[in-house]
Amino acid sequence: MLVKDVMTSTIVSVSPDNSVRQAAMTMLSHHISGIPVIDGEGHLLGIISEGDLIRRTELGGAMFASAEDLAAPAEDRANAYVRRSSWRVAEAMTPAPVTIDEDASLLQAARLMQKHGVKRIPVIRHGELVGIVSRADLLQAIVTAKLDGTPSGDEAIQRSVMVRLRENTGLEAFDIKIAVTNGIVHLSGAVAIPECRRAARIVAESVQGVQGVVDHFT
Incomplete structure (x- = not known):
């Protein structure tokens, strides 16, 4: 099976200029844990997910800095502050996400998810976003998989x-x-x-x- 056989082709997205609150509300209303960020011309800019939001200032994220966080370079700490505090999706999202071609195999998708520690991957056709493949889609493929079609005998x-x-x-x-x-x-x-x-x-x-x-x- 290929990625295009199991991907979700109805794409729920947000604009980079949308608020983080709006992105969170969209995730909740559609029961999804991450959504692509697309500009006015349909270009994929990034993904904003639950993982991007769990250290938000609204949740007291700045109060739980580890020793490793405090030892990080000033530039990294400043970027982390922007991501957890800015109200704009563009500054809270994960930019330049991993993508996969629609004709890639499910094995390739699974390996990418494992390698990068992500739950979903945007699916590309000729450079354009055409869907999202998620871990749930891979699980569904396992459920619906048929036994090998070997001739009987x-x-x-x-x-x-x-x-x-x-x-x-x-x-x-x-x-x-x-x-x-x-x-x-x-x-x-x-x-x-x-x-x-x-x-x-x-x-x-x-x-x-x-x-x-x-x-x-x-």
């Missing part, structure tokens, strides 16, 4: 399991024997590591047509 199941055992599963070095009878997959071979035995079972279970898995590992 014991021989086909055996071939499919064999191929998938070698697809970055950690099992590539093991000589695992596979036998299938009436949809029941029998796995055997010298595999002493519990995690590897578990991974082999899950590989077999993920193939369409499998009725059960029996572990004969030694």
